[in-house]
Amino acid sequence: MDTLLLGQGYEPLGRVGWQRAMTLWFTGRAEILEEYDDRVIRTVRVAFPMPAVVRFFRSTRARRAAVRFSREQVYARDHGRCQYCSSEVTRRESTYDHIVPRSRGGATRWDNIVLACRPCNQRKADRTPSEAHMALLSRPVQPAPHADGWRMVLGLVGEAPAPWRPYLGLE
16 A cells, blocks of 8 residues: 655655655654554554655655656556557556567557557557557557646556545545
């Protein structure tokens, strides 16, 4: 379970693992604003509620929010739909297809990867979409960080966790 990371001014910066959130808190660099009700971190002597939202005490180095390339982000960009047949695909059932196959020099980057269901990926095999007589629903591009706002920066597909919602302007 991830933790929402906020800047000093309560702006969403990203998401981190609970371990990183606890390190920021223990070192005095951040405060815990929200905790998950049903999650507990246990040590030999103490149990801590798992942090859901943490905020830096001091301002962090200004950096432009960027959408990092990852399987999760490709799934978010393609809205959980196969880019060949438009069927809805769960994360578990999804595959990632290289438009130009890797065996032909295709790179693993935003403009060459799409989400595909297993049957479509197997049908396309080691061919380009045109060779397989398959059309893409949309041309894959690197998403702009503000195209879907915080949703893409945070890599969210569905609903944001309940403790995050007030900090993302959803309540």
